Amino acid sequence: MRANTEAMRAGPAPDLQPVGTDDDQLLTAAMRPIVKTPRWWWPSVWALSAIVVVGIVAWAVQLADGIGVAGYNDQAFWAVYEADLVAFIGVSYGGAVVSAILRLTNAAWRAPLTRIAEATALVTLPVGMLFIIPHLGSPQKVWELVWPPYWNLSSPILWDFFAVSTYLLATLVFFYLPLIPDLPPARRWLERQGTGARANACRRLYQVLGGGWRGTERQKKVLHLSIGLVAMMVIPLAVSVHSVLSFAFASSSRAGYLETILPVYFVVAALYSGVALVVLTVAAARRLFHLEAYIHPRHFVRLGFLLVAFGAAYLYLSFTEYLVDGYSGTTDNASWVRQILVGRYWVPFWFYVVVAGVLPLLVMAIKRTRTKTGVVAVSALVVVAMWVKRLVIVIPPATEPLLKSPATPVGNLAGTWGTYHFTWVPISITVAATAAIPLLLLVLFRFVPILPVTEMKELGSEPAQADVGVPAAALPAAPVSPEWGAAALLGRHAVSELGTLPGTVPGNPLSGPGPYQRNVDR
Amino acid sequence: MDETITAGDVGAGCGVPVQTGPVPVEAPTPMDRRRFLSRTVVSLFGLAAAGAFAEVLGEEHSSAATLPKQPGTPAGPATPARHQWCMVIDLRVCNGCKECTAACQKAHYLHEDQTWIDVVSMRSADGEDYYMPRPCMMCEDPPCVPVCPVGANFRTAEGLTLVDQSRCVGTRICMNSCPYQARYFNWGDAVPAPRQPFPQEPTWPVPQVKGTVGKCVYCAAMLPSGKVPECVSNCPMGVIYLGDMVSDVAVNGLGQVVRLSEFLSQNNAVKFKESYGTHPRVFYVPGRGQNLDTDE
Ligand code: SF4
Numbered sequence: 007m008r009a010n011t012e013a014m015r016a017g018p019a020p021d022l023q024p025v026g027t028d029d030d031q032l033l034t035a036a037m038r039p040i041v042k043t044p045r046w047w048w049p050s051v052w053a054l055s056a057i058v059v060v061g062i063v064a065w066a067v068q069l070a071d072g073i074g075v076a077g078y079n080d081q082a083f084w085a086v087y088e089a090d091l092v093a094f095i096g097v098s099y100g101g102a103v104v105s106a107i108l109r110l111t112n113a114a115w116r117a118p119l120t121r122i123a124e125a126t127a128l129v130t131l132p133v134g135m136l137f138i139i140p141h142l143g144s145p146q147k148v149w150e151l152v153w154p155p156y157w158n159l160s161s162p163i164l165w166d167f168f169a170v171s172t173y174l175l176a177t178l179v180f181f182y183l184p185l186i187p188d189l190p191p192a193r194r195w196l197e198r199q200g201t202g203a204r205a206n207a208c209r210r211l212y213q214v215l216g217g218g219w220r221g222t223e224r225q226k227k228v229l230h231l232s233i234g235l236v237a238m239m240v241i242p243l244a245v246s247v248h249s250v251l252s253f254a255f256a257s258s259s260r261a262g263y264l265e266t267i268l269p270v271y272f273v274v275a276a277l278y279s280g281v282a283l284v285v286l287t288v289a290a291a292r293r294l295f296h297l298e299a300y301i302h303p304r305h306f307v308r309l310g311f312l313l314v315a316f317g318a319a320y321l322y323l324s325f326t327e328y329l330v331d332g333y334s335g336t337t338d339n340a341s342w343v344r345q346i347l348v349g350r351y352w353v354p355f356w357f358y359v360v361v362a363g364v365l366p367l368l369v370m371a372i373k374r375t376r377t378k379t380g381v382v383a384v385s386a387l388v389v390v391a392m393w394v395k396r397l398v399i400v401i402p403p404a405t406e407p408l409l410k411s412p413a414t415p416v417g418n419l420a421g422t423w424g425t426y427h428f429t430w431v432p433i434s435i436t437v438a439a440t441a442a443i444p445l446l447l448l449v450l451f452r453f454v455p456i457l458p459v460t461e462m463k464e465l466g467s468e469p470a471q472a473d474v475g476v477p478a479a480a481l482p483a484a485p486v487s488p489e490w491g492a493a494a495l496l497g498r499h500a501v502s503e504l505g506t507l508p509g510t511v512p513g514n515p516l517s518g519p520g521p522y523q524r525n526v527d528r
Numbered sequence: 529m530d531e532t533i534t535a536g537d538v539g540a541g542c543g544v545p546v547q548t549g550p551v552p553v554e555a556p557t558p559m560d561r562r563r564f565l566s567r568t569v570v571s572l573f574g575l576a577a578a579g580a581f582a583e584v585l586g587e588e589h590s591s592a593a594t595l596p597k598q599p600g601t602p603a604g605p606a607t608p609a610r611h612q613w614c615m616v617i618d619l620r621v622c623n624g625c626k627e628c629t630a631a632c633q634k635a636h637y638l639h640e641d642q643t644w645i646d647v648v649s650m651r652s653a654d655g656e657d658y659y660m661p662r663p664c665m666m667c668e669d670p671p672c673v674p675v676c677p678v679g680a681n682f683r684t685a686e687g688l689t690l691v692d693q694s695r696c697v698g699t700r701i702c703m704n705s706c707p708y709q710a711r712y713f714n715w716g717d718a719v720p721a722p723r724q725p726f727p728q729e730p731t732w733p734v735p736q737v738k739g740t741v742g743k744c745v746y747c748a749a750m751l752p753s754g755k756v757p758e759c760v761s762n763c764p765m766g767v768i769y770l771g772d773m774v775s776d777v778a779v780n781g782l783g784q785v786v787r788l789s790e791f792l793s794q795n796n797a798v799k800f801k802e803s804y805g806t807h808p809r810v811f812y813v814p815g816r817g818q819n820l821d822t823d824e
Pocket residue numbers: 663664665666667670671672673689705706707708709710711743806
């Protein structure tokens with residue numbers, strides 16, 4: 007890693023290069039987690055499973071005693087599970103961003119990251135959806151949500167359920183489609199190298215899921231077209247999920263919920279925390295499965311720029327929200343904003359401002375911290391702080407007293423602020439859900455190749471070592487297949503590789519190091 | 529400058545106009561935003577978006593003459609309901625003894641913090657303290673009804689918003705949408721109740737059901753037999769009146785009977801938080817310069 011950093015410091019990063027020459031090495035790296043069980047694997051799986059079991063026990067206790075054991079009361083009727091629902095579904099957006107947005111914008115550097123990002127989305131979304139269960143007061147009646155005669159189509163919760171289910175389906179398809187061309191080579195590789203029951207099971211699985219892939223031109227065309235279409239669908243679906251989720255809060259008369267900014271606010275928060283989680287999973291996978299040859303520090307720095315773009319947008323939205331509501335001076339808004347800024351919720355709020363608002367900007371602005379370590383550290387903080395921020399979004403309006411006399415604006419006589427008390431039950435369930443994500447990922451990557459081998463080969467992959475002596479212009483342009491990515495549909499290189507990032511100029515980034523690379527990778 | 533609420537505004541069958549006196553009565557909007565929005569969404573997602581949209585607009589304009597269509601409400605102008613229940617609460621005489629709350633909790637077997645009728649301490653603009661009993665407002669346009677994903681909330685033809693606890697899944701989104709904090713959840717086991725004179729159903733939700741939402745029901749099961757709600761009969765000051773907008777009569781626990789429309793207009797009755805467009809059916813008689821319509 008040190009060598010990488012030094013090489014990068016030495017000069018502009020070289021261009022993308024085709025990897026095709028040594029495909030077995032790439033394939034082996036992708037398949038290694040499947041055939042080799044590292045020493046840490048079983049202990050980690052057991053430890054994570056134990057945490058999940060504790061969460062299930064906590065849920066059983068809640069089922070027996072009622073949701074009141076989770077610290078809820080009539081003046082804190084929504085709290086941690088609702089924040090969890092928003093936060094966990096939110097982090098699944100990382101997959102949508104890294105895979106769909108970067109695919110649509112034809113950012114070739116995404117290639118080694120897509121599988122991990124999509125897998126993260128695939129496991130976080132069901133975990134997030136599961137929070138519907140502890141959230142409900144009568145989970146035994148949850149079937150009513152899928153029973154059309156009971157549907158009340160004017161309810162935002164119902165539409166949210168529809169949106170999340172559709173999004174889950176799209177995420178599944180989006181994970182599966184790019185996997186197809188990897189399956190036949192993976193199966194052949196297992197035939198050569200794999201032994202044991204799971205290798206056999208995987209071989210059979212690959213045969214079922216991707217046995218028909220011959221790699222013909224026609225198949226490629228259809229597949230690339232489908233991936234492009236699904237990528238285009240995943241983005242509005244993701245936007246719809248959090249927008250409708252925010253409507254459930256906004257269909258209210260409470261200050262802080264009844265906000266026009268809420269849908270945008272939710273979507274941006276989800277993208278932000280999603281990118282942060284992708285950084286973490288990519289970092290973990292890179293280290294645990296030894297993918298250093300394919301995932302480089304500069305990938306993290308690029309993700310870091312995506313991260314701060316969303317982070318800055320979110321900070322800006324927060325600022326406008328509190329500024330306008332605080333300025334409005336109506337009884338409800340004024341007391342709500344005051345409670346957040348200087349009142350009972352000031353600790354979590356300012357924790358967010360410092361840790362997920364300002365810190366990421368600083369880390370990416372300062373050259374010394376703009377490194378893999380910096381980005382990973384800041385991402386870990388962002389994931390936590392954005393969960394805390396969700397608590398700040400959910401709890402204050404729910405605990406707000408609505409029956410206050412107009413004459414006593416803030417220190418109202420009637421209705422005092424409700425209080426939510428954390429208990430061990432929601433904490434265990436939240437921690438269990440958190441543990442379920444790495445657990446599911448560990449299991450998933452025992453069955454699917456961790457790198458999108460075909461996509462990486464077609465797009466070319468960056469070498470770990472920068473070829474310092476060669477002028478950028480002398481490097482061959484990478485034979486980027488336009489079919490990988492909907493850029494094929496949108497017009498080749500319609501959008502620059504880095505088109506979504508600030509401070510970049512459009513152009514073909516594949517023909518030479520762009521200004522972004524000069525800025526970042528030195 | 530009296531404003532007249534016509535039959536269409538209070539529901540079908542209310543032939544007698546209700547005079548509400550020179551109070552800031554919000555002009556009834558021809559198409560309230562909530563129903564408009566929900567129908568818009570439904571129609572947009574529906575089969576024929578454009579046509580349905582036009583139909584919704586037309587229907588909403590003509591609905592002034594009919595009872596608003598809500599889940600559980602018999603559709604169309606059919607037979608007019610025999611009653612349109614409301615309440616009048618005379619803030620001038622409430623002394624904050626909370627007998628109403630106690631009687632309600634006793635009758636419905638509620639926990640102490642489930643104050644279906646809550647007596648709230650308030651302070652008026654000129655610094656005078658007063659008490660304000662707050663039952664469910666039985667809104668004419670109840671925001672709690674359309675938000676329920678499984679349609680557990682409904683509004684009866686007689687103007688009562690009720691909860692079907694056998695269907696309620698406990699999302700608590702209605703607690704979010706009610707601007708009056710009138711809804712209470714059963715966070716744990718309900719208070720056990722002996723055999724009741726009525727079956728456990730929305731009009732008599734006793735005993736309460738764990739994991740579902742409950743609220744004031746105006747003791748709906750007692751009304752047909754001519755009994756007034758517990759809070760009305762147990763108020764020693766005669767603060768709370770049960771009113772019927774069809775027969776234009778209201779009665780309190782002291783047996784005082786008043787002509788509803790006259791009483792309201794003569795005493796400058798107001799509604800609480802009218803600006804939310806809920807058209808509450810609880811009328812407050814202020815008398816000490818209270819302004820119940822909060823900001824906005
Ligand atoms: S006061 Fe609240 S619970 Fe009662 S009808 Fe209105 S919105 Fe529903």
